[in-house]
Structures are given as structure tokens and as C-alpha cells.
Amino acid sequence: MAKTRKGVEVSIAIAEAVRQADVDVVAAYPITPQTHIVEHLSELVADGELDAEFVPVDSEHSAMSVCCGSAAVGARTFTSTSAQGLALMSEIYFIAAAMRLPMVMALANRSLSSPLSIWNDHSDIMMVRDAGWICIFVENGQETYDNILCAFRMAENPEVMLPVAVNLDGFILTHMIEPILYEDDDLVRSYLPWKPMKNALHPDRPVSMGCFGMPEIYTEAQMNREMGVRNSYPHILDAWEEWGRLTGRHYRPVETYRCEDAEYCIVTMGSYGETAMEVVDMLREEGEKVGVIKIRLWRPFPLEEFRKAALGRKCLIVMDRAITFGGNQGGPVATELRSALYGMDGAPSIVNYVAGLAGRDVSRKDFRNIILEGKAKAAKGEVDGFTLYGLRG
Amino acid sequence: MLEVRIHGRGGQGAVTSAELIAISAVDTGRYAQAFPSFGPERRGAPVVAFCRVDEKAIRIRAKVYYPDVVVVLDPGLVDLIDPTEGMKEGGILIMNSRKRPSEVAASRGGAVRVATVDADRIAIEELGRPIVNTTMIGAFIKATGIVGLDDIRGPILDRFGSKLGERNLKALERAYHEVEIGG
Secondary structure (H helix, E strand, O other): OOOOEEEEHHHHHHHHHHHHHOOOEEEEEEOOHEEEEEEEHHHHHHHOOOOEEEOOOOOOOOOOHHHHHHHOOOOOEEEEHHHHHHHHHHHHHHHHHHHHOOOOEEEEEEEOOOOOOOOOOOOHHHHHHHHOOOOEEOOOOOHHHHHHHHHHHHHOOOOOOOEEEEEEEOOOOOEEEEEEEOOOHHHHHEEEEOOOOOOOOOOOOOOOOOOOOOOHHHHHHHHHHHHHHHOOOHHHHHHHHHHHHHHOOOOOOOEEOOOOOOOEEEOOOOHHHHHHHHHHHHHHOOOOOOEEEEEEEOOOOHHHHHHHOOOOOOOOEEEOOOOOOOOOOOOOOHHHHHHHHOOOOOOOOOEEEEOOHHHOOOOOHHHHHHHHHHHHHHHHOOOOOOOOOOOOO | OOEEEEEEEEEEOHHHHHHHHHHHHHOOOEEEEEEOOOOOOEEEEEEEEEEEEEOOOOOOOOOOOHHHHHHOOOOOHHHOOOOEEEEOOOOEEEEEEEOOOHHHHHHHHOOOEEEOOOOOHHHHHHHHOOOOOHHHHHHHHHOOOOOOHHHHHHHHHHHHHHHHHHHHHHHHHHHHOOOOEEE
């Protein structure tokens, strides 16, 4: 494919990115709202447009197991799932990271049951927060396409060797038709040169993976895992920088919008960021000194960049799309950010809103209410816990 | 920015209408979104699809609450829902209906402009069945001018192939000429 601008569904754009990445193995089990991604990939393979093994597994547990096997022999590997699928996968999901198996997952974020819901929130990714995957959040279709490709470069870097989850809001992005700029196949190939894995399984060079770990070694193995995720950070930046150099589209672990003189900021992760920017533009016209801070890289958490963006503000209004039940300190994002700023000079107060659960629409009006109400709460010192926005009595 | 809401029933292709409009707008260098009212698809149940078109990148990730244009594929829906809900002042309601625009406008208190076309008849004559999603795009194009007849050709032929695509285009063009736009 030559460089083309097209109106397509974001799920289709993901499948096209995977085709351009020339993956070797796709193993996935269909689940709403991820389905269109996998359906299109199976078509691309069946039509001979993608020379890959498409493994139609019997469950997500098997999907992740196949992906581990495939990554272990050094094959470029992709999968995709949502919510209950991720839950079923979770046993092997942790193992993929621990065994340093590079693969890319498009995670179409969806609420975990129960009540059974097919709609969007972030409860699925938060369930596996501590697995040791690199976690990226995207806001729109173009960012999704770009980051799927960047993710392969991050994952397969010999200095990284980790699985990467690209999080996109289910339905809100997966089922959206919008303009996507596809890059040229050759550009993608040059961006993703095939890198043979150092310790790939091979009959001529036997190695053991996923061994039994006695207490004498488990601690060290965990530290090794921690250092692996931590040390991936500069290579994640490199992957984004190179993509920016090639395409002119730049990504950072923390991104800011109209924050230069912002006294207070709304903090978002995922597609929230777009509507937030729209509303911040409106509020700026009314004289409000407000900006948006967007967390793009969730793991490894960009501590320094976040602090740089946050310190000196009066308050942050943090948006969450999941609840930490009984945590009593806010949603998972707010809890993390409060911890990141604890005891720092110039730390803003944090007001936390949980909204958009199970795809409940968060409109421009809602964002406006949240920002203005959050600012007022901060001024009054009402900064504990969280507010479940729009909760009916 | 132009915001569009399309009412239909599951299986009538409301989402396809929104998609085809958005794709043709993107093909002409603009920005667009098309998306369903997210959820399981239930044949026959009232469904809504949305579309936005703008000269600059669209950043809103929420439903359309205040449409400029509302398209109604199934005339029977007006007994179940109020298609004019939230419509912007000066907006236009485009209905598949045998009625004149003035009759429909009167039943809505005269608050919105109305365009009508007997899309069922056109679709039955051209396509052999009353699936009006492409036919109604013809009325939409005439009433809004947001995309041109030439712009929709490519997306329709891409979606339906040349044989069925040409028949859909004929229905669409007839609706373009036959739609009656009220004052």
C-alpha cells in the first residue's frame, strides 16, 4: 500500500497496521468490541494479503498461550482482546511479561462483568496493571494505527523484549469511522526491521523458559523483571522519536495541551483526551486558566515527566474510567498520581472523578461540569476519595 | 461542523448511511466521523447512527446531541421517537415519507425545516426491496450539499460492488431529484 488517507473503521486500520508489520502469527478469540480487528485479520490471511499463521483458538487462554509459544521462537506476534477475554487470558498474560516475550496486543477496553456489559471502561486493563507489560493509551484512530506499529518496535527491541498492550476505548474508537493516514508499506518495513530474538527457542540451541523458581531465586527474578520494564523507557521514547521523524506525528509519555499558564488541569487517559481538549478550548475563551495533561504511557509510568507537567499547578482534576473498590482513595489513575506527587513541593491538590463506566456517554457538557465543579471542590479543600459522576440517586 | 443523526431500524442500514457519508467527506479531503449508537444489533429495533463532518480534525468523542440534520429511514419510527429532539435551529429533518414537507412540518409544530421523499417506492422500483439507506443519501445530498453526487460514487461502488452499486446509485440519484424540500 502506498501512503493513503482513507475514511475507515479504526478496527480495520489496526488490522491493516498488523498486515503492514508483516506479522508471523495472529492468535485471537473473538469478543466484542474487538471482533472487527480479528475478523479483518483473518480475511487478510485467507486472501493471501498477509503471510501469517492465523490460529483460531478455542479460548483467550489458548490465544495467549499460542502467542507465548510463537514469540518464544522469535515470530512476530499479535493478538487482541477485551474485558472477559483478558480475564481468561490473565494467567498467561503475566507469564508473557515474566518470560520477556515480545508481542503486541490491541486491547479494546471494555467493562468487566458483572453486570455483564460489552461497553467501554478501563476495568480490564487495571485488572492486569501489575503484570509488567508496556501499556500505551491512544485517543483517536490515527494514534491507534501509529502506536500499533510503534509497539512492535518497542516490544522487539533486544534491549526491551516485552509485550506491549495498546489500549483503545472499546466502541468509542473500535467502531468509529474516521480519516486514517496509512503510511507506505516500505516505510513501515524500514521502521520495523526483523530482529532475531537472542534466546529464541530453537532445536539446535536448547534453552529453558519459564522454569521453577525456588525462594532463593524468585526475588532476583522479580527484580530482573522490574528492571526490564523500567529500562524499556528510553527505548519506548526512541521508537516514538523515530516514528515522529518518519511521519511527523510525535508521541510523548505525558502530553500537555494549553498548559503553559494553566492553574488547573484535567488529567485524562485514552479517548477522553480529545473531548477534554475541545472543552478546554471553550473554557479558555471564558478566561479559565485550564489545560489538559494526558497520560499516554501507563507502564512504565513516566514519573518525572508527569511531575514536570503537574508541579506548580493549583489543582488537577483526574478522570478515571474504573473503580478501585474499597480503596477509599480514588480510581486507579488518581491513586497513582496522588502517590506520584505525595510530599513534593508545589504539588497540586487532586480531585478525582470516575465517569464513563460501561460506555456511559461523557459529553462536552459533562466535561465542563466536571472541570468547573472540580476546581470549586479543590478551592474548598474537598479532595478526598472520588466522585462517581452522574450517579443517579 | 455539521452533525447528523440517522434514525432507522436494526437491519435497515442506518450505520451504512452514516459511514458512506463520512467516507465521501474524507475522500474530499475533509474530516468526518461515523459511528453507531454502540451496542448489540437487534433487527427491527429502533437504532441511531451518527455522523460529523468538518473542515478541521474532529475531537469530540461523544454522541451527537444537537444535530443539524436528522435523517429518518423508517416513517413508522415517528410514532415511537421524536426525531426532532435536540435539533439545532435552522436544522433540517429529512424523512422517508409519502407526505409533503408542509404536512410533516405541521405535525411537528412547524419548528424545523423538512424535506421528504418517497424512498420506499424508489427503493422497491430500483432495488426490488424497501431498503432505503442509500436512497436516502440522495435526499441528504440534495438537502445539505455537504457532499456531492460525484463524491458518493466511489464509496457506494466500493461497498456494494459495481452491479449492485450502480443500482443503489440510480436509486440515490432518483431521490436526489425527487426529494421535496420545504421552506
